[in-house]
Amino acid sequence: KARLVIIGAGIVGCSTAYHLAKRGWRDIVVLDQGPLPHTGGSTSHAPGGLSLISGSRFLTELARYSVPLYASLAVEGLAGAAQVGGLEVAKSPERWAELKRRAGWGKSFGVECHLLTPAECGAKAPLLDPSSLLGGLFTPGAGIGRPVTACQAMTREAESLGAVRFQGGTTVVGLTLEGGRIREVVTDRGRIETEAVLLAAGIWGPILGRMAGITVPLQPMEHLYATVGPVPELAALGTDIAMPIVRVHDNGAYCRMHGAEFGIGNYDHAPLSVDPEDIVSHRVSREPTKRAFTPEHFSRTHRAVEALFPAIQGKPVTHSFNGMFSFTPDGMPVLGPHRDVGNLWLGEAVWVTHGGGVGRLLADWMTDGHPGMDVREADVNRFTAHALTRAYIRTRGRESYRNTHAVIHPAEPMALPRDLRRTAFHARVAERGGVFVEAGGWERAAWCEANAALAETASVPARAGWEARHWSPIQGAEHLATRRAAGLYDVSPLTKTLVAGPGALALLQEVCTNDMDVPVGQVAYTLSCEENGGIRSDMTVVRLAPDRFRIMGSAASGPRDQAWLRAHAERLRSDAAISDETSALCGLGLWGPAARDILARATASDVSNEAIPYYTARQIEVGVVPALALRISYVGEHGYEIYTPTEYGLRLWDALWDAGQEHGLIAGGTGAMDSLRVEKGYRRLGADIHADADPFAAGLGFAVDLTKPSFIGRPVLAERLITPAGRKLACLTLDDPAAVVLGREPILAGDRTVGYVTSSNTGYSVGRHIAFGYLPDQFAVPGQSLAVEYFGQRFAARVVAEPLFDTGGARLEG
Numbered sequence: 001k002a003r004l005v006i007i008g009a010g011i012v013g014c015s016t017a018y019h020l021a022k023r024g025w026r027d028i029v030v031l032d033q034g035p036l037p038h039t040g041g042s043t044s045h046a047p048g049g050l051s052l053i054s055g056s057r058f059l060t061e062l063a064r065y066s067v068p069l070y071a072s073l074a075v076e077g078l079a080g081a082a083q084v085g086g087l088e089v090a091k092s093p094e095r096w097a098e099l100k101r102r103a104g105w106g107k108s109f110g111v112e113c114h115l116l117t118p119a120e121c122g123a124k125a126p127l128l129d130p131s132s133l134l135g136g137l138f139t140p141g142a143g144i145g146r147p148v149t150a151c152q153a154m155t156r157e158a159e160s161l162g163a164v165r166f167q168g169g170t171t172v173v174g175l176t177l178e179g180g181r182i183r184e185v186v187t188d189r190g191r192i193e194t195e196a197v198l199l200a201a202g203i204w205g206p207i208l209g210r211m212a213g214i215t216v217p218l219q220p221m222e223h224l225y226a227t228v229g230p231v232p233e234l235a236a237l238g239t240d241i242a243m244p245i246v247r248v249h250d251n252g253a254y255c256r257m258h259g260a261e262f263g264i265g266n267y268d269h270a271p272l273s274v275d276p277e278d279i280v281s282h283r284v285s286r287e288p289t290k291r292a293f294t295p296e297h298f299s300r301t302h303r304a305v306e307a308l309f310p311a312i313q314g315k316p317v318t319h320s321f322n323g324m325f326s327f328t329p330d331g332m333p334v335l336g337p338h339r340d341v342g343n344l345w346l347g348e349a350v351w352v353t354h355g356g357g358v359g360r361l362l363a364d365w366m367t368d369g370h371p372g373m374d375v376r377e378a379d380v381n382r383f384t385a386h387a388l389t390r391a392y393i394r395t396r397g398r399e400s401y402r403n404t405h406a407v408i409h410p411a412e413p414m415a416l417p418r419d420l421r422r423t424a425f426h427a428r429v430a431e432r433g434g435v436f437v438e439a440g441g442w443e444r445a446a447w448c449e450a451n452a453a454l455a456e457t458a459s460v461p462a463r464a465g466w467e468a469r470h471w472s473p474i475q476g477a478e479h480l481a482t483r484r485a486a487g488l489y490d491v492s493p494l495t496k497t498l499v500a501g502p503g504a505l506a507l508l509q510e511v512c513t514n515d516m517d518v519p520v521g522q523v524a525y526t527l528s529c530e531e532n533g534g535i536r537s538d539m540t541v542v543r544l545a546p547d548r549f550r551i552m553g554s555a556a557s558g559p560r561d562q563a564w565l566r567a568h569a570e571r572l573r574s575d576a577a578i579s580d581e582t583s584a585l586c587g588l589g590l591w592g593p594a595a596r597d598i599l600a601r602a603t604a605s606d607v608s609n610e611a612i613p614y615y616t617a618r619q620i621e622v623g624v625v626p627a628l629a630l631r632i633s634y635v636g637e638h639g640y641e642i643y644t645p646t647e648y649g650l651r652l653w654d655a656l657w658d659a660g661q662e663h664g665l666i667a668g669g670t671g672a673m674d675s676l677r678v679e680k681g682y683r684r685l686g687a688d689i690h691a692d693a694d695p696f697a698a699g700l701g702f703a704v705d706l707t708k709p710s711f712i713g714r715p716v717l718a719e720r721l722i723t724p725a726g727r728k729l730a731c732l733t734l735d736d737p738a739a740v741v742l743g744r745e746p747i748l749a750g751d752r753t754v755g756y757v758t759s760s761n762t763g764y765s766v767g768r769h770i771a772f773g774y775l776p777d778q779f780a781v782p783g784q785s786l787a788v789e790y791f792g793q794r795f796a797a798r799v800v801a802e803p804l805f806d807t808g809g810a811r812l813e814g
């Protein structure tokens with residue numbers, strides 16, 4: 001009996017087996033349908049571009065680990081990677097600006113990189129004609145992998161530890177499930193009983209997933225690669241890889257040398273998706289991830305690259321193919337234990353660049369019970385139901401491919417598919433000129449054009465250029481109107497989960513850091529932490545009855561929060577019933593100094609401070625609409641979140657809207673909501689708070705009740721109280737009132753990077769631009785002068801005491 005069967009001996013399968021072996025695991029079997037080590041999977045054909053810089057800190061961490069690992073591995077003297085550096089070049093002003101932004105990400109996430117003049121680019125890549133360039137970005141630690149060599153080296157090491165049996169030429173044809181777990185892996189050469197399975201099957205993932213009854217949301221895409229040559233100037237360099245990998249983002253291309261040959265990869269073409277069912281089997285082709293080359297998708301890029309590298313002009317194509325690999329709905333890998341099959345792990349949609357790190361992460365996760373880093377962006381359980389449909393996976397996979405080299409603004413909504421989930425208030429917000437953006441399939445207004453007149457008189461600092469994109473001064477006007485009178489905000493997309501039954505309290509006490517044994521009608525803010533004390537989620541919980549709790553959490557992390565809750569309910573054999581109420585209930589935030597007067601006008605129920613004190617909930621009637629009003633606010637104002645069954649939504653809106661007219665009520669969007677919360681110092685999940693920080697570092701220690709005898713993460717958190725992490729989330733303001741940053745920019749003390757911006761927005765009421773970031777304790781002190789680097793420009797900044805707005809909280813309590 002195996003302890004673990006890994007399906008797939010590509011970079012993910014090999015790396016995970018290797019890291020598990022290093023962590024002392026034994027009895028692992030790695031199966032592959034192809035021969036070893038050239039299995040015919042994507043890893044066999046990847047030209048091996050290994051970039052370190054990314055807008056995702058998570059991916060950067062994985063790459064920063066993987067590249068030196070590959071470089072340190074060797075087979076018969078040949079290393080698994082050559083750290084020859086990576087050069088990204090810019091031909092257009094937009095791209096040059098983007099390289100400056102990427103240089104900022106490099107600094108933020110600890111990657112050494114340098115902006116270069118065109119001449120310096122020419123010096124780094126000797127065949128490159130820099131005359132059409134505006135500049136470049138050089139990353140010394142980047143390089144070019146020899147993925148099969150790396151796999152081979154990891155295989156040998158794992159085998160030598162006596163931990164792993166690698167078996168090629170073995171096709172998995174079925175998975176036998178029993179009681180929601182895989183008991184046995186069925187192959188064309190027999191059956192293997194196993195304790196657990198890891199799917200590391202690359203583009204075949206969806207087919208294997210189906211054998212276990214789950215959806216693996218990835219889309220195989222064709223990608224063009226060709227070599228030209230021979231090029232004497234390359235041959236003269238003397239080795240197979242001497243030139244850095246060169247990325248020509250303007251043309252969706254990257255280039256590398258293979259000895260005397262020059263390789264070109266191209267993303268600048270109409271996306272070519274292949275359904276997993278249409279991948280040919282190994283019986284038909286030894287190279288099933290290769291398809292016929294389509295020159296019509298290559299010639300434009302080929303000409304552009306020839307213009308940059310005159311030495312390759314006119315050289316014939318020597319080798320060409322359309323290779324296939326995986327693209328996911330959000331462009332991120334699919335990792336971790338699946339919520340529906342107890343012992344099934346996924347390691348899917350992983351680039352070679354991240355394969356080493358993914359192997360380590362999965363090995364740590366399987367060994368320690370937690371991944372040891374914040375995996376929310378790549379968690380297998382992050383997808384909502386629509387994101388698991390075939391049509392969505394295909395559409396988004398094609399978009400992800402198209403976006404490989406795109407410049408994407410942080411506030412830019414996805415283009416396709418749109419208009420999937422409309423809230424009950426959609427029609428009313430649309431009537432107010434809502435400018436809709438998407439999150440989790442939901443359409444929500446970023447601002448409402450109907451408030452344009454307010455913006456004409458409001459004092460909102462102007463923006464121009466990049467920071468003005470996907471922004472409007474109306475956001476500032478909505479913010480100020482909310483602080484002055486009141487705003488109505490659609491909060492329906494929040495994930496709502498009902499936990500009910502005799503075991504409900506015990507389950508929540510285990511999963512939440514705060515005390516959940518509150519009186520009925522009380523609201524509690526809490527976190528849930530990983531075993532290592534890192535923050536998984538934050539949420540608001542209302543106790544509806546002794547054995548009924550409603551949890552309201554972030555829209556984006558809903559599916560993984562519910563999966564976590566269910567997993568622990570199962571572990572504890574809890575009888576609590578967990579149901580998703582997200583679509584069943586719609587909700588409005590009614591916030592601002594006039595909120596109570598507006599609500600009082602709309603309802604006959606008592607909404608006085610005595611009837612609904614801060615952080616309590618009460619059932620009210622808004623005309624004929626039954627609703628639950630919670631005295632909470634995400635914007636730092638007096639007010640309520642009001643929930644009702646979805647079908648009453650329009651009547652609820654109309655009643656509140658009519659009541660609010662004489663009080664100056666406005667309909668506000670997500671832009672204003674975010675700027676209001678930043679000013680009040682409320683943290684945003686996934687940005688300011690994540691599993692790489694504990695609650696004390698995040699300034700959320702108040703949500704941890706260590707007097708509770710037990711909850712997940714408690715032992716580590718008790719320890720952290722005595723020995724803090726040494727860094728804290730700090731609030732900064734920019735000295736120049738006109739300066740704006742948008743997130744992920746490096747924070748500098750002199751020339752030293754001491755943190756990066758986790759989230760930021762303009763504090764329209766306090767007249768300053770505000771940013772959050774984790775800083776070492778010695779810098780996280782109010783008054784400390786720092787700088788934030790934005791597109792290479794430094795803005796002076798200062799750490800300030802928070803919150804900046806309504807410090808004493810008088811506006812909330814009244």
Ligand code: FAD
Nearest residue numbers: 008010011012033039041042043046049172202323352353
């Ligand atoms: P694979 O390497 O495909 O391994 C999966 C394995 O599962 C296969 O060997 C397959 O035979 C096996 N398998 C599947 N089904 C079964 C079954 N039923 N039974 C037994 N075995 C099974 N990445 C980068 O980082 N940088 C790049 O520059 C880059 N460029 C690329 C260019 C091209 C042309 C291609 C094709 C890919 C490129 N990639 C690049 C992507 C990268 O190659 C892949 O993302 C990565 O190799 C995937 O590794 P994997 O282990 O998940 O999958």
